[in-house]
Amino acid sequence: MTIHLTRAQDTASNPCTHDYQVNCGNCRLNSICLPLALESDDIQQLDDIIQRSKPLQKHQHLYRESDDFQSVYAVRSGTIKAYKTTDDGQEQVTGFYFPGEILGMDGISNNAHASSAKALETAAVCEIPFASLEKLSTLMPNLQRHFFKLLSREITEDQQLITLLSKNSADERVAALMLSISGRNARRKLSATQFRLPMSRVDIGNYLGLTVETVSRVFSRMQKMDVLRVDNKEIEILNPQGLQDMANLGS
C-alpha cells in the first residue's frame, strides 16, 4: 500500500490534507536536496526508489546507533538531531538537519548507523534505500557524483566543526551556530534574521562542546550587546554584521 502524503513543507503546523503525491520533480526543496543536472527521466527513476512513508512525532527516533544501516534520509519538514552516546552515557550531538538536508550517511562504512537520529519537532523525511541508490548510481553517473559530493560535504562540515571546537571561544561558537542556522533558513527562502530554534539549550551546548549555563550566558551577553534578541527559543538577529564579527571566522 502506498501512502499518499501532503506536500513537503517546512513546518508541520499547517498540514495540507490534499491527497496528492509529492515527488522529487515538484518538491520545492529539490534545489537544496538534489541540485542535479539530471534528466527528468532520471529524476523519475530516483523518485521511484524513494519512500515517503515516515512522519515522525517529536522525540521519535528515525534510527538508533548500531541499527542496521538500510537507508539515508532527506528531511522534508521539521528538524532532526543526530547524536552519539559515549560509553559512559554522555551524549554528543553531531549535527542538526533541516529540510532539504540529508542524514544517515555515517552508517555506510559499517553497515550500521554510527549515530542516532531523533526528531526535535514533528518531522517528515524521505527515505532513500541505499542499496537501490547504489544500483541506480552505477547507471546514472551524475547521481553517483552527487552522492560522492554529499559525503564529501559532510566531511568538510565536520572539519569546520572540529575547527570551531578547537579554536573558538564560547561566544564565537554560539555566534557561528546562529549564523549557520540563519544561512540555512535563507537558503529555504525563510527569514535570515528571525527564527525559532528547534533545539534546546542543552542540545546547543552539547553540539558546541559547552555547558547549558555557558550557552545561556552567551545569549544574555549577545542580548546585552544588542546583537541578538532572545526570547526563549525565538531568535532575532538585530546586528548581522556584529554577529559575524563575533563569530570571528574571518571569511
Add this chain to the structure above:
Amino acid sequence: MTIHLTRAQDTASNPCTHDYQVNCGNCRLNSICLPLALESDDIQQLDDIIQRSKPLQKHQHLYRESDDFQSVYAVRSGTIKAYKTTDDGQEQVTGFYFPGEILGMDGISNNAHASSAKALETAAVCEIPFASLEKLSTLMPNLQRHFFKLLSREITEDQQLITLLSKNSADERVAALMLSISGRNARRKLSATQFRLPMSRVDIGNYLGLTVETVSRVFSRMQKMDVLRVDNKEIEILNPQGLQDMANLGS
C-alpha cells in the same frame, strides 16, 4: 615515461633500489587500503588508473587548500598531515595519514581541496585520479561501494574527533591519540607499544585543540605515572591498560 618505483615500505629510511613495478595486487598495504572483494582482473583495472609518481620530501606539499581537486591519494610510506588555515592565519590540523590510508576526499564536494596536505617526513603516495575512479566505479559496483564506505569512514572518524574535542580533557585527548597511532601501527604489523611520532608537539596540540605546553605537560605526567616512556619523539607505551583507562573512551 613511466617511473619505476621501489616497493612500498613504511619508512623511507631503507629505500630498495630494485627496479620493479609496485602494483595494488602485490602491495603489502592492500589489505588496509583496498579490503575489496575485487576480482584480480578488477584490481588490474584499478591499478591501471593509479599513478605512483609522487615521492615527497619532508615538508613538501601534496596539495594545498583551494587547489583544483583532481585526485585522492593513498599513502604508501611516510606520514602526511592534513590541515586547514583559518582566515586569521591559524592552522587547524584535521588529520594524520599513515601508510595504507587515503586522503583528499574532502576536495570532492567543491572540486577544490578543502585542506592542505604536507609530508611530515619523506613520503610516497599513490595518486588516484578521481575522474577515472568515478568512471571505473560505475563499472565496478564493488569499487563504488568501497569508496562510499571510505568517505563514510572519514565522517565517522571526524565525528570521533568532534566528540574528543567536545568532551575530553587534555590527558584523555593525548591518550586517545597515542592509542590511535598504536592501533594503526599494529594494523601494519608494526609495534603497538614502541614507535616514533612523525609529528611535532605543535601538530599534536593543533590537532587536539591544545597548546604545545599542555601537550608537553601531559607527556610529562604520563611519564611520571609510568604509563608512557617519552624520549622526544620516541614513544613507548609501558602500561597499555593504563593508557586505555586514561583515554576514558569506554569501549
Add this chain to the structure above:
DNA sequence: CGGTTAGTTGAAGGTCTTCAACATAGGTGG
C-alpha cells in the same frame, strides 16, 4: 660549532565549568 627550531617547566591569569538557587515555560489533571 653556532644559531635556530622544538620541547620543557614554572607562575599567573582567564575562560569555562560546577554547584546551587531561582525563574519561566509547558503539559496534565482536577
Add this chain to the structure above:
DNA sequence: CCACCTATGTTGAAGACCTTCAACTAACCG
C-alpha cells in the same frame, strides 16, 4: 481554566583546567 508539577532556562559565586607569558634546555641543521 487554573493549579500544579516537571522540564527547561537563567543567573551568581567558587573553583578547575587550560592558556599565556616567560625562561630555560635540548635537538637539529648547515
